[in-house]
Amino acid sequence: MASRRRSTYPYWFVLPAAVVFVTLFLVPTVASFWFSMTRWDLFKAEFIGWDNYRQFFKEPFLIQGLVNTLIYAVLTSATKTVLGLLLAVLLTSGLWMQGFLRSVVFFPVLVSTIGVGITFAALMHPTKGVINLALGYLGIDGPAWLSDPALALYSVALIDIWKGVGLATLIYIAGLAAISPEYYEASRIDGATRWQQFWRVTVPLVRPATVTVVTLSLIGGLRSFDIIWATTKGGPGFASDVLASVIYKQYQAGFYGLATAGNVILFLLIAAIILPLTWWFNKREVDL
Amino acid sequence: MSLRRTAATRRNTGLLALAVATVVFILPFLFIFLTAVKTKQEAALLLFTWPEQWQLWQNLVDVVKTRNYMLLLAYFNSTVITAGAVALLVIFGAMVGYVLQRRPSGWNRLIYACVLIGLMVPPAVVPTIWVLQGLNLFKTIHGMILIQVAYGLAFSVLLYRGFISTIPRDLDEAAVIDGAKPWQVFFKVILPLLKPVTVTLVVVQSIAIFNDFTNPLYYLPGKDNVTVQLTLFNFQSQFQSQFNLLFMNILLVTIPPLLVFVFFNRQIVAGMTAGAVKG
Numbered sequence: 268m269a270s271r272r273r274s275t276y277p278y279w280f281v282l283p284a285a286v287v288f289v290t291l292f293l294v295p296t297v298a299s300f301w302f303s304m305t306r307w308d309l310f311k312a313e314f315i316g317w318d319n320y321r322q323f324f325k326e327p328f329l330i331q332g333l334v335n336t337l338i339y340a341v342l343t344s345a346t347k348t349v350l351g352l353l354l355a356v357l358l359t360s361g362l363w364m365q366g367f368l369r370s371v372v373f374f375p376v377l378v379s380t381i382g383v384g385i386t387f388a389a390l391m392h393p394t395k396g397v398i399n400l401a402l403g404y405l406g407i408d409g410p411a412w413l414s415d416p417a418l419a420l421y422s423v424a425l426i427d428i429w430k431g432v433g434l435a436t437l438i439y440i441a442g443l444a445a446i447s448p449e450y451y452e453a454s455r456i457d458g459a460t461r462w463q464q465f466w467r468v469t470v471p472l473v474r475p476a477t478v479t480v481v482t483l484s485l486i487g488g489l490r491s492f493d494i495i496w497a498t499t500k501g502g503p504g505f506a507s508d509v510l511a512s513v514i515y516k517q518y519q520a521g522f523y524g525l526a527t528a529g530n531v532i533l534f535l536l537i538a539a540i541i542l543p544l545t546w547w548f549n550k551r552e553v554d555l
Numbered sequence: 556m557s558l559r560r561t562a563a564t565r566r567n568t569g570l571l572a573l574a575v576a577t578v579v580f581i582l583p584f585l586f587i588f589l590t591a592v593k594t595k596q597e598a599a600l601l602l603f604t605w606p607e608q609w610q611l612w613q614n615l616v617d618v619v620k621t622r623n624y625m626l627l628l629a630y631f632n633s634t635v636i637t638a639g640a641v642a643l644l645v646i647f648g649a650m651v652g653y654v655l656q657r658r659p660s661g662w663n664r665l666i667y668a669c670v671l672i673g674l675m676v677p678p679a680v681v682p683t684i685w686v687l688q689g690l691n692l693f694k695t696i697h698g699m700i701l702i703q704v705a706y707g708l709a710f711s712v713l714l715y716r717g718f719i720s721t722i723p724r725d726l727d728e729a730a731v732i733d734g735a736k737p738w739q740v741f742f743k744v745i746l747p748l749l750k751p752v753t754v755t756l757v758v759v760q761s762i763a764i765f766n767d768f769t770n771p772l773y774y775l776p777g778k779d780n781v782t783v784q785l786t787l788f789n790f791q792s793q794f795q796s797q798f799n800l801l802f803m804n805i806l807l808v809t810i811p812p813l814l815v816f817v818f819f820n821r822q823i824v825a826g827m828t829a830g831a832v833k834g
Contacts, residue, residue: 273737274658274737275657275727275728275731275737275740276653276654276657276658276737277654277737278654278662280650280651280653280654280737280741281650281651281654281662281666283646283647283650284647284648284650284651284708284712285651287643287647287701287704287705287708288669288673288705288708290686290690290705291683291686291687291701291702291704291705292672292673292676292678292683292705292706293669293672294682294686295678295679295682295683295685295686296672296676296678296679296682298679298682298685298686299679299681299682302681302682302685307681309681309684309685309688357568357572360565360568361565362565362568362569362572363565363566363569363570363573364569364573365569368572368573368576370816370820371576371577371580371581372576372580374580374584374813374816375580376827377762377766377812377813377815377816377823378766378809378812379766379768379783379784379787379805379808379809379812380766380768380784381768381784381787381788381791381808382587382787382805382808382809383583385787385791385801385802385805386583386586386587386802386805387583389586389590389601389798390583390586390601392601395600395601395602396601397586397601397602397603400602400603429579429580434827437824437827437828438827438828440828441824441828486674486675489677490677492769493768493769496768496788497768497788497791511677511769514680515772515773518680518681518773523681526680526681527679527681527682530677530679530680530681530682531679533677534676534677534679537675537676537677538675538676541675
């Protein structure tokens with residue numbers, strides 16, 4: 268008999284997952300720091316130091332991509348959080364056809380992003396599109412949603428919110444269900460109004476759901492690519508380019524080193540936003 | 556009196572919510588359907604009107620025949636990738652979640668760090684292509700499957716770890732006393748008990764992988780490797796004057812998630828809200 272009994276939970280169980288994850292995720296991630304400092308054609312990498320990063324922060328359209336990423340992520344995440352909570356409160360208040368309404372709000376989450384993008388590109392057509400025709404009936408001169416450079420990024424963000432708000436709502440509904448009704452009863456006896464109940468009971472107690480919604484939607488927003496690619500391809504010009512679409516464009520153009528530098532910047536941006544946020548969320552949890 | 560008024564308010568709010576939800580969330584889908592059954596000329600108007608002439612079947616046949624039945628190949632490829640990746644995600648994810656939950660050790664911190672990295676860090680695309688080329692996996696279906704596994708593992712491990720903590724250890728110990736080897740304990744005792752969470756994982760990941768556009772775009776170029784989402788994207792430029800066929804294609808990619816949603820609503824909700832309550 269061996270000196271040590273073999274565990275019922277052997278470490279080799281982790282091995283298949285670890286091999287795939289390390290080879291196809293960790294190795295490329297670590298390698299990206301090196302390749303981002305090279306001029307690279309996939310076969311030969313020539314070290315050029317910080318040149319790619321310098322270029323990234325020098326070219327106006329690359330900087331715009333960075334700024335757009337931040338605007339897009341903050342805007343979509345904030346709207347999904349606020350709208351999601353309001354919709355969840357509405358859809359747990361015992362409305363008529365509540366279950367059906369929940370399904371209707373949630374379904375776009377499951378639909379192909381490319382399909383949604385193409386559909387809204389048609390609906391948002393400046394002259395023929397259904398949205399502007401409907402606005403026209405109301406006497407409003409609808410804008411050129413996706414082809415006006417000043418508006419394109421926000422129009423795409425609007426489509427993203429339409430598609431994603433159902434997930435935020437769903438998470439908030441689960442969060443609301445976990446709040447004990449006793450809190451509402453107690454506050455009602457103390458004479459709290461519905462408004463006070465919302466701010467003093469619902470908002471603080473639904474915090475775990477808020478943390479999830481904010482974190483998920485921020486990460487998703489910062490990495491957003493397919494909805495933008497299906498609607499504007501970053502255009503007109505570079506008006507709605509974000510980091511992920513810039514990376515793809517540099518990759519298509521064969522600037523692999525520059526594309527990888529963009530990837531590292533995106534990674535650092537996400538880490539710089541999400542890590543302090545998580546830390547702050549956890550700290551507040553201790554205070555409560 | 557006040558009770559009756561709340562009931563009335565509730566019904567009115569419900570009706571209002573229903574009206575808004577219909578306009579905002581249902582009309583776009585109706586628009587897809589109506590455009591998909593119109594003639595080429597009528598669809599090009601992009602109007603929200605009832606079709607003057609229905610040609611659902613004709614459009615369906617036309618879109619399937621396009622570019623030498625490309626859509627059928629795309630459906631085949633997407634199905635193979637989704638099925639392969641989801642099968643591996645179930646087994647690999649459950650194995651890691653099992654050891655992670657059952658055997659506390661210093662390694663667990665490392666595994667959790669990897670899970671966090673997997674959930675947060677955007678994949679480094681070009682270096683990944685470089686690795687795939689080195690392994691002769693670039694532009695291959697099995698390479699694509701492994702990529703989807705690598706990207707989906709973190710979620711899978713978390714989901715399984717949470718569920719395994721609700722299964723009593725006595726079961727493992729009883730099986731060991733009966734002479735089961737470790738792999739038998741896992742595959743014959745534990746894995747069957749994980750069925751509820753497995754269904755959830757299968758449904759949620761299938762939809763995610765079937766709908767994935769970005770990863771096949773980078774890692775699976777080439778005419779023979781088309782996936783459903785890429786075909787749709789490519790048809791966007793080909794069908795610029797044939798909106799009826801473009802929207803028929805959108806309709807076709809929307810039906811699978813709709814069916815899954817109808818049959819697995821509960822599991823989807825469970826998967827998507829995992830972790831929302833405990834934080």
